[in-house]
Amino acid sequence: RKEVEQDPGPFNVPEGATVAFNCTYSNSASQSFFWYRQDCRKEPKLLMSVYSSGNEDGRFTAQLNRASQYISLLIRDSKLSDSATYLCVVNRGSGGSYIPTFGRGTSLIVHP
Amino acid sequence: DAGVTQSPTHLIKTRGQQVTLRCSPKSGHDTVSWYQQALGQGPQFIFQYYEEEERQRGNFPDRFSGHQFPNYSSELNVNALLLGDSALYLCASSLDPQAATNEKLFFGSGTQLSVL
Numbered sequence: 001r002k003e004v005e006q007d008p009g010p011f012n013v014p015e016g017a018t019v020a021f022n023c024t025y026s027n028s029a030s031q032s033f034f035w036y037r038q039d040c041r042k043e044p045k046l047l048m049s050v051y052s053s054g055n056e057d058g059r060f061t062a063q064l065n066r067a068s069q070y071i072s073l074l075i076r077d078s079k080l081s082d083s084a085t086y087l088c089v090v091n092r093g094s095g096g097s098y099i100p101t102f103g104r105g106t107s108l109i110v111h112p
Numbered sequence: 113d114a115g116v117t118q119s120p121t122h123l124i125k126t127r128g129q130q131v132t133l134r135c136s137p138k139s140g141h142d143t144v145s146w147y148q149q150a151l152g153q154g155p156q157f158i159f160q161y162y163e164e165e166e167r168q169r170g171n172f173p174d175r176f177s178g179h180q181f182p183n184y185s186s187e188l189n190v191n192a193l194l195l196g197d198s199a200l201y202l203c204a205s206s207l208d209p210q211a212a213t214n215e216k217l218f219f220g221s222g223t224q225l226s227v228l
Contacts, residue, residue: 036217
């Protein structure tokens, strides 16, 4: 079983739709969680951190469920510009530092 | 304020050769990590450098080595290249990894390595 798993998609949705992605992780010692966005042939960019209490940034909401070991990303009112690959990142603490593990990403295509 | 810069942007090598990739971190960042991203996959962690030392290492063979300089810039070296080493190599910078709030990564645009 992979340490971080994501459905690669693609998720194909119309503009204005609400879409949700999940990401599961296997290591219960994982400490911190993030969502990154990667456009085609570009570098990943931090979208948002994920906290146990859940956090929201405009149309984006991230949630962490430690008991079930998954994180989620909800995008409301999808825009064409949201089309990208969304990478889940899980950090595991190690020797005072951390080791990040990326999922393979979930592809989102928003169409008119 | 310059972000993370990597060079070269593209590179073509043949099997068995050696390659060196370079990275300059974002201004004010002291930690550099390297990732390999194959087509259709997420970035895979290679190693992390802090204070000129390898702090963490992922599951990569010894053919992959690195260095960090006093100005925090870094190099990734790959020896005895294999066809499977063809990938996008990403460098990311961050602040002191011991602080949990400093785990956010800022990526360069990467070096596309093709091994023929």
